[in-house]
Amino acid sequence: MSPTAFLAAAAAVAVAVFVAATTVGNEYVYFAGYTVLQYIVLATAWNILGGYTGYVNFGSAGFFAIGAYTTVVIYKTLQLPLLVAIPLCGLTTAILGLGMGYLTLRLRGVFFAIATLAMAIVLHTLIVNWPFVGGARGVYIIRPRDVAFFDGYMQFLFAVMLALAVIAVWIARLVERSRLGRGLAAIRDDELAAECAGVPTLKLKLISTTLSGFLMGVAGAPFPYYVTYVDPNGAFNLAYAVNSIAMPLIGGMTSWAGPLIGAILLGTLQQVATVTISSALSLLIVGVLLVLFVTLAPNGLVGLFAALSQRRRHG
Amino acid sequence: MVETILAATDIGKRFGGFVALEGIDFAVRRGERVGVLGPNGSGKSTLVNCLTGVLRNETGEIVFDGQRIDGLATHQRIRRGISRTFQIPRPFASMTVRENVEIALLYAGRLATTGPGVAGAGDAAAILDLVGLGAKADESSGQLTQVDLRKLELARAMATRPRLLIADEAMAGLSRAEVDEILALLLRLNAEGISIVMIEHIMYAVMKFSQRLCVLVAGRKIADGDPDAVVKDPEVERAYLGD
Ligand SMILES: Nc1ncnc2c1ncn2[C@@H]1O[C@H](COP(=O)(O)OP(=O)(O)OP(=O)(O)O)[C@@H](O)[C@H]1O
Numbered sequence: 001m002s003p004t005a006f007l008a009a010a011a012a013v014a015v016a017v018f019v020a021a022t023t024v025g026n027e028y029v030y031f032a033g034y035t036v037l038q039y040i041v042l043a044t045a046w047n048i049l050g051g052y053t054g055y056v057n058f059g060s061a062g063f064f065a066i067g068a069y070t071t072v073v074i075y076k077t078l079q080l081p082l083l084v085a086i087p088l089c090g091l092t093t094a095i096l097g098l099g100m101g102y103l104t105l106r107l108r109g110v111f112f113a114i115a116t117l118a119m120a121i122v123l124h125t126l127i128v129n130w131p132f133v134g135g136a137r138g139v140y141i142i143r144p145r146d147v148a149f150f151d152g153y154m155q156f157l158f159a160v161m162l163a164l165a166v167i168a169v170w171i172a173r174l175v176e177r178s179r180l181g182r183g184l185a186a187i188r189d190d191e192l193a194a195e196c197a198g199v200p201t202l203k204l205k206l207i208s209t210t211l212s213g214f215l216m217g218v219a220g221a222p223f224p225y226y227v228t229y230v231d232p233n234g235a236f237n238l239a240y241a242v243n244s245i246a247m248p249l250i251g252g253m254t255s256w257a258g259p260l261i262g263a264i265l266l267g268t269l270q271q272v273a274t275v276t277i278s279s280a281l282s283l284l285i286v287g288v289l290l291v292l293f294v295t296l297a298p299n300g301l302v303g304l305f306a307a308l309s310q311r312r313r314h315g
Numbered sequence: 316m317v318e319t320i321l322a323a324t325d326i327g328k329r330f331g332g333f334v335a336l337e338g339i340d341f342a343v344r345r346g347e348r349v350g351v352l353g354p355n356g357s358g359k360s361t362l363v364n365c366l367t368g369v370l371r372n373e374t375g376e377i378v379f380d381g382q383r384i385d386g387l388a389t390h391q392r393i394r395r396g397i398s399r400t401f402q403i404p405r406p407f408a409s410m411t412v413r414e415n416v417e418i419a420l421l422y423a424g425r426l427a428t429t430g431p432g433v434a435g436a437g438d439a440a441a442i443l444d445l446v447g448l449g450a451k452a453d454e455s456s457g458q459l460t461q462v463d464l465r466k467l468e469l470a471r472a473m474a475t476r477p478r479l480l481i482a483d484e485a486m487a488g489l490s491r492a493e494v495d496e497i498l499a500l501l502l503r504l505n506a507e508g509i510s511i512v513m514i515e516h517i518m519y520a521v522m523k524f525s526q527r528l529c530v531l532v533a534g535r536k537i538a539d540g541d542p543d544a545v546v547k548d549p550e551v552e553r554a555y556l557g558d
């Protein structure tokens with residue numbers, strides 16, 4: 001399928017999802033659906049660096065939060081509409097990703113992961129100590145009363161996140177099948193061998209951290225309007241870091257479908273668990289599933305399906 | 316047209332206090348076949364690493380095709396036409412054999428549109444056929460046998476369209492028939508104009524292949540010249556062959 005055809009198909013699915021959500025006609029569907037969609041963007045973003053390039057980022061919550069806080073800053077200064085703020089949030093975290101890439105160039109494996117975690121902690125501390133955006137107390141955001149074409153602001157946010165999810169998955173698929181994606185896969189398999197095959201590994205890694213950062217910031221951009229009250233503990237929540245790793249891992253890390261499937265499954269499961277049991281338990285479920293998949297199906301669901309269909313073909 | 320394709324002078328490299336290379340002069344003429352001998356740990360792979368930029372030499376300079384390259388990153392040197400294989404094969408294990416070769420074609424091979432190359436090897440399939448991996452193009456490279464992994468190393472190196480190919484023990488652990496196979500392949504590539512440096516312990520292969528022979532011992536070059544003369548050199552016999 002050509003990239004354009006894929007985008008059209010994805011958009012058609014998104015429209016169908018939106019129509020289905022409106023027929024339920026319950027505000028809660030938008031609330032829960034938004035979270036799942038947000039995780040599709042976040043997991044897809046993480047996977048460009050983690051899955052395609054092989055660099056595990058533990059700092060997703062930092063990128064997500066900086067995306068959200070960029071919206072807060074824009075809200076308090078320029079007061080631009082959300083749809084204009086989103087690309088600016090992405091730009092901010094793209095620069096953050098580029099900076100992280102530069103600072104961690106020589107780090108690999110676990111050292112890279114630790115550096116990303118440290119960066120998220122530093123960012124958290126900075127935000128806590130920045131009164132303009134509410135510091136540790138947090139900040140309230142007032143949603144616009146109504147938006148054109150939509151039946152309430154929550155429905156609008158849902159539609160925005162749906163569109164962002166389509167764009168994120170489309171970009172991931174584009175990268176995956178491009179020369180860039182092939183180069184990233186070579187880096188993931190063996191960085192030195194990649195360099196010796198002519199792959200400019202440094203440049204490609206920076207593109208990867210930048211693009212991944214961009215999409216993570218985009219995922220966090222509408223967050224202040226979603227929660228209407230942003231504080232560092234909410235924005236830098238552990239759940240973002242854990243889920244953005246767990247979802248691609250459970251879905252499968254080598255293709256765009258992996259994070260998508262993982263986010264839909266885990267995201268929905270957590271929503272159900274949060275409502276029926278408790279939110280603490282929902283993170284526990286993620287942990288247990290993570291352990292199960294890492295030990296039993298390290299290539300995720302996509303890998304599992306591929307292995308099964310191959311076995312069937314070979315009789 | 317420069318007569319020498321590679322001229323490395325006074326190359327020195329230390330690991331901490333350990334001198335791995337010292338004062339190495341190493342040159343390759345266009346179209347030449349050079350053998351490099353040396354005991355284990357004598358610095359052969361370290362020299363390859365310095366020439367390709369995987370390691371940075373601390374002294375000396377490297378000129379390739381008339382231009383200094385010792386400031387360049389590895390991928391830039393590869394794109395200019397130096398290629399190497401790894402002594403311990405390093406396949407892109409998640410990819411098929413064909414995809415391994417395609418990476419090199421995509422990122423380095425395509426740039427070299429002129430100059431000597433594999434005749435008719437316009438794509439991965441042709442290169443794989445040449446090394447005898449054609450039938451395994453769609454197999455996962457992680458599953459290959461040792462022999463096939465060495466062939467894949469050569470295929471990937473060739474896909475970068477090199478003008479100088481450095482084969483770092485491409486035949487280690489192979490049977491006599493397989494050694495002959497690789498030897499024939501290297502000779503064929505050379506006949507098409509590619510200069511080749513062969514690092515090898517297998518004397519038979521080195522002697523059959525080399526037009527010139529260099530010997531490294533403990534990071535120093537102790538001999539360089541006609542292969543028959545070099546192996547009879549008393550210093551070489553004492554340091555390397557006599558043990
Ligand atoms: N990255 C490194 N760090 C520290 N020491 C190194 C490094 N690479 C090589 N050495 C040391 O430098 C010396 C030369 O190693 P090198 O691999 O160049 O030898 P070689 O001639 O290729 O040997 P072999 O025939 O076993 O392949 C060895 O003593 C080795 O332990």
Ligand SMILES: [Mg+2]
Nearest residue numbers: 359360361402
């Ligand atoms: Mg060696």
